Amino acid sequence: MQNKILSVKDLNVKFNLRGRTLHAIRNLSVDVYRGETLAIVGESGSGKTVLNKNFIGLLDPNGFIDGGEILYYGNGDPVDLAKYKGEKDWLGFRGNEISMILQDPMTSLNPLKSIGAQIGESVRIHQNLSGEKLKQAVYDLLEEVGIEEPERRARQYPHEFSGGMRQRVVIAIAIACRPKILICDEPTTALDVTIQAQILNLLKDLKVKFNLTVIFITHDLGVVANVADRVAVMYAGDIVEIGTAEEVFYDPRHPYTWALLGSLPQLGIKGESLYAIKGTPPNLFMPVVGDAFAPRNPRALKIDFMEEPPYFEISPTHKAKSWLLDPRAPKVEPPEYIKNIRKVGGEVDGR
Ligand SMILES: Nc1ncnc2c1ncn2[C@@H]1O[C@H](COP(=O)(O)OP(=O)(O)O)[C@@H](O)[C@H]1O
Ligand SMILES: [Mg+2]
Structure with a gap:
């Protein structure tokens, strides 16, 4: 290790x-x-x-x-x-x-x-x-x-x-x-x-x-x-996803990471309009219930509003706090541009 x-x-x-x-x-x-x-x-x-x-x-x-x-x-x-x-x-x-x-x-x-x-x-x-x-x-x-x-x-x-x-x-x-x-x-x-x-x-x-x-x-x-080398994605005072740069760019799993990637002008996504992150982060004067990103997540599940997700491991170096990763969760498709990201990824990081 x-x-x-x-x-x-x-x-x-x-x-x-x-x-x-x-x-x-x-x-x-x-x-x-x-x-x-x-x-x-x-x-x-x-x-x-x-x-x-x-x-x-x-x-x-x-x-x-x-x-x-x-x-x-x-x-x-x-x-x-x-x-x-x-x-x-x-x-x-x-x-x-x-x-x-x-x-x-x-x-x-x-x-x-x-x-x-x-x-x-x-x-x-x-x-x-x-x-x-x-x-x-x-x-x-x-x-x-x-x-x-x-x-x-x-x-x-x-x-x-x-x-x-x-x-x-x-x-x-x-x-x-x-x-x-x-x-x-x-x-x-x-x-x-x-x-x-x-x-x-x-x-x-x-x-x-x-x-x-x-x-x-x-x-x-x-x-x-x-x-x-690695990327940690922070939302409302916590890390919601962390992994190698490759993992977070090419295989992002948290809906907030999807939204962040969607706001990258470099992606210049054709066909799908930019996924603007609507709404505002939670008020941290109040206790946060469930997944802090749920109110802004068009793909949120019911449980997202009730219970905080734990980290789910995607690989030994990659984990995300999203109920979508629970094996019991219904299959939710990421936005189109995330599926395409492998193709345009080369342009983003110049590798
Ligand atoms: N001295 C302070 N008093 C009260 N709230 C603060 C203070 N400093 C930062 N905050 C709050 O803490 C939160 C995180 O702020 P910050 O770490 O500066 O955000 P970022 O660096 O990600 O833009 C924000 O809600 C901010 O308003
Ligand atoms: Mg700052």
Whole structure:
């Protein structure tokens, strides 16, 4: 069996908001394997960011873990990150073991400090360098992320960098402490397509070079085909389907995954109109009954509204939480474009 680096078990995360409680992560379990790229996909609001912020101790102050474990095996024996309390516990961990790149590079850079100073802070803390050696380490990092003329660029400020270049700087800061896991939270969403591709390539190169495990968060399934070994599909605070990229693209089983694939413009489905995902996700201030996707699922069964489905195993690497996979379920045909997907699949992932 593959080597786990992170193992989340029955995790529940809640937020207190004006006297009410929002259940953002609902009993979620997932394993992340050493050296893989795991993509987490799902609509905005499905809990992708909240889930991952638990891995670096950056949950918003009104949020809290209400049960579950986050076992980190980075250094051999597991430590339970769910038990970490406060900055003291996280200080030596964040950045050194797990690093996170956020969607908007502007929010993670200080507009008043030069690029060199900001990268230098990370390097100094980790590698304990100063003076010329520190400068050289900063230049090396800038080159590592594809920024030319590092001496000149290091003196500049964030506003003198384009969006793509800023994201490269953020990546440099994230890898400065040589983390084992790099979490990329929609790292290319704010960028145009050409730049997006460059950043994805950079991340792929760095992953190999620095032996990283990557968690890649996105709402765009089109992006993940290019980068992911495995894909986890999130809906309403839980993972409803997970498998290898091949399995999730070519043999998706959860109706929500069907819907997500249907909204991929790359499929350019002829004959059948795009399967727009109608309706809205459930209100997580209220308990969810049955399959959270049922109210939006035109193919829902009666039981979907009553009982939460367990995971059904499709292969040793592929499982989905849908009653459609129960051997007793009536045969429900997926939409036409899912049946055709093998034919057009090559276009989606370029393989
Ligand atoms: N600080 C907070 N207080 C209350 N609710 C929050 C807070 N942060 C996130 N949420 C809620 O948690 C859910 C998941 O959010 P998020 O993880 O940001 O979604 P995603 O990253 O998938 O777009 C959403 O319903 C969001 O409104
Ligand atoms: Mg998010």
